[in-house]
Amino acid sequence: MRISLFVPCFVDQIYPQVAWSVVRVLEELGHQVDFPEGQSCCGQPPFNTGYWDEARTAARVALAAFRDSEVVVGPSGSCVAMMKVFYPQLFKGDSQELEARELAAKTHEFSSFLVNTLGVTDLGAKFEGKVTFHDGCHGLRELGVKKEPRALLANVRGLELLEMAEAESCCGFGGTFAVKFPTISTAMDEVKCASILETGADVVVSNDSSCLMQIRGMLDKQKSTIRSLHLAEVLASR
Amino acid sequence: MTTFASEFKKMAGRYTADLTHRAFIKKALSGYYQKRDDSKASFQSWQGARDLAAETKYEAVNHLDRYLVEFAEKIEARGAKIFWAPSAREARDYILGVARENGVRSIIKSKTMTSEEIHLNDALEKEGYGVFESDLGEYIVQLRKEPPYHLVFPAMHLTRGQISDLFQKELGSAPTDSPEELTMIARRVMRRKYCEADMGISGANFAVAETGMISITENEGNARLTTSLPRIHVAILGIEKVLPRLEDLALFLPMLATAGAGQQMTCYNTMYGGPRQPGEIDGPEQMHVVLLDNRRTELLADAEQRDTLGCIRCGACLNVCPIFKNVGGYSYGTTYQGPIGSVITPHLRGLQDWKHLSAASSLCGACTEACPVKIDLHHHLLQNRRNAAAAKPVMIEKISFLGFAWLMSHPSIYHLAAKLGRVFQPLHPIVNGTFLDPLIAWTRSRAFPNLAPTSFHEQWKKSRK
Numbered sequence: 261m262r263i264s265l266f267v268p269c270f271v272d273q274i275y276p277q278v279a280w281s282v283v284r285v286l287e288e289l290g291h292q293v294d295f296p297e298g299q300s301c302c303g304q305p306p307f308n309t310g311y312w313d314e315a316r317t318a319a320r321v322a323l324a325a326f327r328d329s330e331v332v333v334g335p336s337g338s339c340v341a342m343m344k345v346f347y348p349q350l351f352k353g354d355s356q357e358l359e360a361r362e363l364a365a366k367t368h369e370f371s372s373f374l375v376n377t378l379g380v381t382d383l384g385a386k387f388e389g390k391v392t393f394h395d396g397c398h399g400l401r402e403l404g405v406k407k408e409p410r411a412l413l414a415n416v417r418g419l420e421l422l423e424m425a426e427a428e429s430c431c432g433f434g435g436t437f438a439v440k441f442p443t444i445s446t447a448m449d450e451v452k453c454a455s456i457l458e459t460g461a462d463v464v465v466s467n468d469s470s471c472l473m474q475i476r477g478m479l480d481k482q483k484s485t486i487r488s489l490h491l492a493e494v495l496a497s498r
Numbered sequence: 499m500t501t502f503a504s505e506f507k508k509m510a511g512r513y514t515a516d517l518t519h520r521a522f523i524k525k526a527l528s529g530y531y532q533k534r535d536d537s538k539a540s541f542q543s544w545q546g547a548r549d550l551a552a553e554t555k556y557e558a559v560n561h562l563d564r565y566l567v568e569f570a571e572k573i574e575a576r577g578a579k580i581f582w583a584p585s586a587r588e589a590r591d592y593i594l595g596v597a598r599e600n601g602v603r604s605i606i607k608s609k610t611m612t613s614e615e616i617h618l619n620d621a622l623e624k625e626g627y628g629v630f631e632s633d634l635g636e637y638i639v640q641l642r643k644e645p646p647y648h649l650v651f652p653a654m655h656l657t658r659g660q661i662s663d664l665f666q667k668e669l670g671s672a673p674t675d676s677p678e679e680l681t682m683i684a685r686r687v688m689r690r691k692y693c694e695a696d697m698g699i700s701g702a703n704f705a706v707a708e709t710g711m712i713s714i715t716e717n718e719g720n721a722r723l724t725t726s727l728p729r730i731h732v733a734i735l736g737i738e739k740v741l742p743r744l745e746d747l748a749l750f751l752p753m754l755a756t757a758g759a760g761q762q763m764t765c766y767n768t769m770y771g772g773p774r775q776p777g778e779i780d781g782p783e784q785m786h787v788v789l790l791d792n793r794r795t796e797l798l799a800d801a802e803q804r805d806t807l808g809c810i811r812c813g814a815c816l817n818v819c820p821i822f823k824n825v826g827g828y829s830y831g832t833t834y835q836g837p838i839g840s841v842i843t844p845h846l847r848g849l850q851d852w853k854h855l856s857a858a859s860s861l862c863g864a865c866t867e868a869c870p871v872k873i874d875l876h877h878h879l880l881q882n883r884r885n886a887a888a889a890k891p892v893m894i895e896k897i898s899f900l901g902f903a904w905l906m907s908h909p910s911i912y913h914l915a916a917k918l919g920r921v922f923q924p925l926h927p928i929v930n931g932t933f934l935d936p937l938i939a940w941t942r943s944r945a946f947p948n949l950a951p952t953s954f955h956e957q958w959k960k961s962r963k
Contacts, residue, residue, distance in 0.1 A: 267955075272953050272954045273916055273949050274950055275950065276952070279954045297909075297958070298909060300905075300906040300909050300912050301906045305899070306899040306903060308880065308883070309857075309887070310885075311891070311895065312884050312888075314900055315899075317906070318902070321909070397862035397863055398861075400863075401863035402863065430820050430864070432820070432860055437858070438860075438940065440858075440939075441507070442942060442943060443514045443515070444514055445860070446514070447514040447824040449944065451823075473947055477940070477944030477945045478943075480944075
């Protein structure tokens with residue numbers, strides 16, 4: 261299958277290794293991966309803050325970038341939800357509504373794509389360590405992704421999954437919310453990190469790098485030795 | 499920023515810094531989660547029940563014109579008086595009028611959030627009427643001169659010790675750590691008040707159109723006494739409380755008990771269909787039903803958010819909300835706290851004044867998942883943000899996002915800007931965490947990640963071409 265990679269802007273700039281891990285996993289499965297270079301940001305920051313005109317301007321770039329793609333896969337529940345769930349609303353009544361719907365239909369979150377579209381759960385990965393998994397809210401509640409990452413982690417050799425009590429609680433990121441209401445966002449982050457700590461895991465894994473940025477920010481502040489990795493990085497480990 | 503918004507930020511800052519309070523609320527709610535899940539498990543299908551409840555409410559709300567009239571006609575036929583109150587003021591004036599005309603001296607109330615919404619106690623007290631709250635939680639916060647902390651658990655923020663201290667100070671009782679003893683202290687005071695009161699004010703959980711009756715669900719029996727001992731019963735309810743059929747209660751009563759308090763059923767479930775009928779030996783001589791609009795019809799006109807009128811005020815969305823759990827009930831400054839309050843308060847009290855509550859959410863969606871009538875809460879927060887920005891954009895935000903959108907639609911300049919960011923990044927540690935730090939809102943409490951030496955875009959270009 262020819263798969264177009266959707267790399268969220270902050271993954272592009274801060275976590276390029278996550279995107280490479282996705283490339284590695286998909287190529288090892290025998291698929292052809294391309295990266296439409298015209299892509300930038302999906303437009304979620306202005307969309308979530310209420311500035312839908314500006315969100316549409318950014319989103320039109322994505323519509324153009326992925327116009328010729330067969331399938332689009334991205335390593336972020338949040339940015340994929342933006343395209344899959346919110347683009348059709350954002351473009352409702354717009355001349356590009358149909359195009360937005362087409363992109364929504366062919367776009368998939370990475371773990372969901374592996375399990376539900378490709379039907380793979382064992383990628384031959386090896387990763388020694390105790391891992392706890394954080395469900396990003398958009399992946400969990402907008403896209404319904406819950407079992408998929410766990411099915412994939414269950415087949416990683418050497419990995420022990422320790423579920424945290426607050427796995428489904430929001431980390432407090434929420435895009436511009438994190439800087440508009442830093443005290444609330446930080447309190448949520450504290451709750452999340454305390455729950456991670458409680459499991460005794462050495463690594464926190466998620467299918468969303470934006471949540472991991474928020475969680476990492478707190479762990480670093482607390483001088484914690486717990487590592488944070490994207491699911492793709494774990495699945496690409498050998 | 500409006501005063502309401504700055505007050506919210508101030509209070510939220512204070513409550514999030516109070517780790518004892520946060521731990522206390524967390525502990526209080528952990529018991530609720532367990533009981534709620536046990537009770538949910540006794541439904542054949544909780545999701546199926548939610549679907550049915552949402553459909554039933556959808557039908558009721560979309561035919562309010564028919565069901566409200568049916569309800570009113572049937573309850574009037576048994577002698578109750580209906581008052582259609584367009585706004586809070588008319589509702590207050592009507593109830594004051596009833597009190598005056600009947601020479602009322604003492605008023606007792608059972609729990610009603612709708613009366614909080616119209617600030618009824620203030621209005622009655624200003625006219626010299628003593629108002630006594632008969633729900634234990636409400637009584638406690640009334641003694642503390644506080645509004646309810648949570649729309650279902652008004653005194654959930656208080657420890658037994660605090661309640662004992664309060665009773666000692668206000669009622670002269672002996673200190674105790676026993677919840678039963680505390681209840682008995684309040685009960686001794688209340689029994690006397692029931693006998694003295696000549697007007698009882700209640701809310702209603704549902705209004706059944708088919709039979710012309712209101713349904714009240716409770717655990718203490720105080721609503722029964724409040725509505726039946728005094729010679730006048732006034733029930734105040736929002737127009738959205740109507741349900742088409744009596745059999746709908748078979749779904750809604752256990753659902754409300756489950757979502758609201760983690761109970762299969764509350765202890766007392768009572769139907770009220772009018773004042774004392776000929777030949778009956780007890781019950782109030784008069785029953786007045788105040789049907790409150792107070793901008794609910796404006797919500798009805800909003801096709802996108804009309805489903806919020808399905809709310810049964812169970813509080814389930816508050817109990818799972820990470821914002822509520824950290825900022826507590828008093829930060830909101832609203833009658834209805836938590837996600838439902840953040841969604842409807844801008845409609846009830848003005849979008850520009852209350853839009854900050856819609857912004858104060860990570861949009862995690864836990865509320866929507868918990869809502870028994872499937873109100874699309876977190877997406878409504880998003881719609882409120884859109885409506886607020888469209889009606890009156892915040893200039894700094896508008897300019898920032900115009901710039902952002904322009905940058906994102908000019909990839910070569912965007913990549914150049916990112917490169918510039920890398921050039922300046924080594925300077926960030928100098929200002930990190932200080933007032934000169936452009937990222938201070940983040941870095942005050944969290945570490946900021948470094949940009950990668952090169953972006954994926956650059957790396958891909960190099961390796962694949």
